[in-house]
Amino acid sequence: MLQVGLIVVGAPLLTGLMRQVRARMEGRSGAGIGQPWRDLRKLMRKKPLAPDGTGPVFRTGPLVQVSTTLMAAAAIPFVSVHTGLGGAADLIAVVALLTLGTATLALAGLDTGTAFGGMGASREMTITALAEPTVLMATFALSTRVGSTNLPAIVDAGLKDAGRVVSPVSVLAAFALAAVVLAEAGRLPVDNPSTHLELTMVHEAMVLEYSGPDLALVELAASMRLAVLLGLWSALFLPWGTATATGALPVAGATGLFVLKVGVLGAGLAAAEVFMAKLRLFRVPELLAGSFLLAVLAVSASFFL
Template sequence: MTGLVPYAAVAGQTAVVVGVAPLLTGLMRQVRARLEGRAGAGVVQPWRDLRKLLHKEPISPAGTGPAFRLAPLLLAGTTAVIAALVPLASTDTPLSARADLIVVVALLALGTVSLALAGLDTGTAFGGMGASREMTIAALVEPTILLSVLALSIPAGSTSLPAIVAGRIHDPSRLASPSGLLAIVALAVVTLAEAGRLPVDNPSTHLELTMVHEAMVLEYAGPDLALVELGAQMRLTVLLGLLTTLAAPWGIATTASWAALALALVLLVAKVALLGAVLAAAEVFWAKVRLFRVPELLAGSFLLAVLAVTASYFLTGA
């Protein structure tokens, strides 16, 4: 039976990401509502919204092509593949050999580009504006993610994410190293940008001058909009899960054991929920950065990632 554990790990962490993603969004909204003195709609409200959208008729604007129709599937599909690849619950899975840093970042970029193309495909001013802003942010976010995890990969001697996580579990001194701390801070900043959270983007606004993600999806309706919303929620969950996996890898299963896998899945949900609640609480006190100041913020995180790589080379004697 132990031979089934690696396959169960892939299925389990993918199912957790898909199932928990709307609940995480609902939890973050509820935390914000409570801190702002409101009752809130409840943690399961995002699931209710998705169910309602699935029962509506899909509508495509006149003149749109395959880019508009395929973007929701690509966004949700690439995020599900990332959830299966990244060692969120176990470092011993059938996909461990393919869970390379470059592959994960490429899949993230594919989802981003597909949604930006869909925004351009509509031919609307809002869609083009949102796509332009999204690609400006992505041009700074993707290299920073690469460099941040690259700094963590140097001590492990591999760009494989399971190898990086396993090395950090077996050598806890890496968690408190200067290069590791710089890389985690840089990764945390770009996670906010990639997930469209404050202070880079406000997911709850529909003001024309501040929209980024919302501007690209204004023309979607029904099941297509449900896929877009679920994909964005899954992306937030995966990014927070990756951040907690690299910053606090305790509890991740490194052996083919049912008990270790069950504990790892429970801890994954707990860590992601805790980080999501902390992020939601912080967003109450954060203001959105002006659009022209966002490149400065992301350039700062890129500089931190460069310093992390440099420090990692010096510390490892590479």
């Protein structure tokens, strides 16, 4: 419950922090870290509208994406290795939950029957199909020496043996998953979340027809997805500070360290985006193919080193 609450409350603040960092680096004052929450509050007060001809897929898409992201947030050991889910906290299951949310939103974009919705859905599923093999290969590399794809087991092994985290296997897998995080979260250089130019839109093209509370759920799900992916990366490759006990003091300290790690990763990503340009859509497979190659090398290193 603590992890889910952190993601729900903190994800919009993380988005606001990243926007503020980027604004400062571009010479602007920025709207403040709390602006995403103010936007969500404004959208929740508006009346939802749905295009003619849309069905239940369009109406339930935001709810499915929010719920799957929350389930993933409950499974990943952000704060403590004792998530309470036992064997259900599996890395492959978490990836499947996030993919389910992506596929549902893509179907919702197709359900509108608009050219933008179809274009965005096609691009999103293309990127997802290219990113999934990298996630699976990196998962195999991390789970080989642990003997399990259970996330708490992988994180606990890294806490007990720091050599696992700084090994060539983990370094290769970290770079591979970093590229996947950028692709799955819709960040530069794969996608630009702040643009509405039709030639470059991916995620925004699927959600153009949403309004009011539905759009608020879509925006909240996007922020939570970014926070979950950054939290997953930090849990796997920066596990230090994760609580191994369930006492109040260890959990409180781990909570503060988790917020710090994700905040630093988000601020660093926002600062790097200032100097990035969006890749052409036909260049994105090259980036993801490179990350897949790194994941394959990580698997090979896990057997030979």
